[in-house]
Amino acid sequence: MSEKAIRLVRRLQEGKFQEQLRRVDPYEIAMNRNRARYISALEEFRRLYGDRTVEIYSAPGRTEIGGNHTDHQHGRVLAASVNLDIIAVVSPTEDNLITLKSAGYAPVCVNLAELQPVTEENGTSAALIRGVVSELEAAGFSSGGFRAYVTGDVPGGAGLSSSAAFEILTGTVISGLYHNMEIPAQTLARAGQEAETRYFGKPCGLMDQMACSVGGLIYIDFANDPAEVRRLETDFEKFGHVLCIVETGGSHAEMTDEYAAIPAEMRRIAGFYHKEVLAQVEPEVFWRDIPTLRKQFGDRAVLRAIHWFGETCRVSAQADALEAGNFPEFLRLIRASGNSSFQYLQNVSSRRDPREQPIALALAVSDKILAGRGAARVHGGGFAGTIQAFVPEDLVEEYRKSMDGIFGEGACHVLRIRKYGGMKVI
Incomplete structure (x- = not known):
């Protein structure tokens, strides 16, 4: 049952909600940290909106384990939610408006009676809210107004999908307030994707x-x-390795054109066969037709398709290796994935300024530190942003210090996999 914000603050201060906190992150230090975050968010909500009946929701960031740029061609991926998240303190309203204040940003207000894309909103949180609500309503899930204060620790533009976390947070709030948390996870995901593509203006x-x-x-x-x-x-x-994500100091938020060129070129190859995506093309036919394809679409498009065919098969092998407990084979496949992204997909560096290649530098330093152990690869969209590394436990501190020394304090995030996706916490 929902409670007033001030009462939730008192109960959190008294040590209540242990089970709810444990579901978000079971480590004691994380539970204490999240308790403090929730108290701070509740107090900010009260400052903004008064002492209303509220609920707290959470949506995690994500890490791509395998399948670099395969999903948009209907391929396979390995992915995981992580223990960095975005939280919202929310209160339902009857005014048919979603009023939302995110920490560090100006408030936004979306009228639910107006759900068509607004060109001027491209690239804004208002566009994502409008898009998610529109897509959920198209799927048969009505919405309603609410006031919210949002804050989080998923770095924006750093490859952990802060935009997707925000989309899922928005959908989860609607599911909790108006549908008893019964909107299916895949429905929420599709609403988020459509919002990002059609309303926000970034294909994904x-x-x-x-x-x-x-x-x-x-x-x-x-x-x-x-x-x-x-x-x-x-x-x-349990395999003696820790998952690390390193922010290299470059945001891929301004690389939309280069990012969009990857699926566009892959679709051109598929279009040669009158197909929409590469998943509908037979690999043997593709390899046979390379002489014709390179003349019509250029070598880079062919190389990116080569990456896709290899990468989507590697994902199945990675999953099999993990389920069989064969971690050395999993690491070998991660390295192969990284090499393919570097050589064929070509999303490790941007053409905007060849002097700046932070991802390539981070990978080179990782190779030096890991010295044949663990694995490192480009992470997510690429061109700028982050790398991912599986680091042996005895090297974690050295690895973190080295990466922070090059790319700035806090650049290296030591992550854990979070068991739950979008959720109502309290």
Whole structure:
């Protein structure tokens, strides 16, 4: 049952809601940190809107484990929600308006009677809110107004999908306030993808939203609709490795054109066969036709298609290796994935300024530190942003210090996989 914000603050201060906190992140230090975050968010909500009846929701960031740029061609991916999240303190209203204040940003207000895309909103949180609500209503899930204060620790533009987390948070709030948390995870994910593509103005696949919505470590095959989703019960720490994400100081938020060129070129190859995506093209036919394809579409488009065919097969092999407990084989496949992204997909550096290649530098330093152990690869969209590394436990501190020394304090995030996706916490 919902309670007034001031009462939730007191109960959190008294040590209540242990089970709810444990579901978000079971580590004691994380539970204490989240308790403090919720108290701070509740107090800010009261300052903005008064002492209203409220609920608290959370949506995690995500990490791409395998399947670099495969989802938009209906391929396969391994992805996981992580222990960095975005939270919202919300209160329902009857005015048919969504009024939202995010920490560090100006308030936004969306009238639910006006759900068509607004060109001037491209690239804004208002566009994402409008898009998510519109898509959920098209799927048969009505919405209603609410006031919200939002804050989080998912770095924006750093490859952990802060936009997807925000989309899933918005949908989860609607599911909790108006549908008893019964909107399916895949429906929320598709609403987020459509919002990002049609309203926000950034083309994307479905992996980010699916990982944020479903939660845990999941294998996804997008060949069919609905996608096949399988949870993998794997803890990297039991293999003596820690998952790290390194922010290299460059945001891919301004790389939309280069990012969009990847699916566009892959679709041109598919279009040669009168297909929409590469998943509908037979690999043997593609390899046979390379002489013709390169003349018509150029070598880069062919190389990116080569990456796709190899990468989507690697994902299945990665999942098999993890389920069999063969971690050395999993690491070998991660390295192969990174090499393919670097050589064929070509999303490690941007053409905007060849002097700046932070991802390539981070990978080079990772190779030096890991010295044949663990694995490192470009993460997410690429061109700027982040790398991902599986670091042996005895090297974690050295790795973190080295990366922070080059790319700035706090650049290296030591992450854990979060068991749950979008959720109502309290």
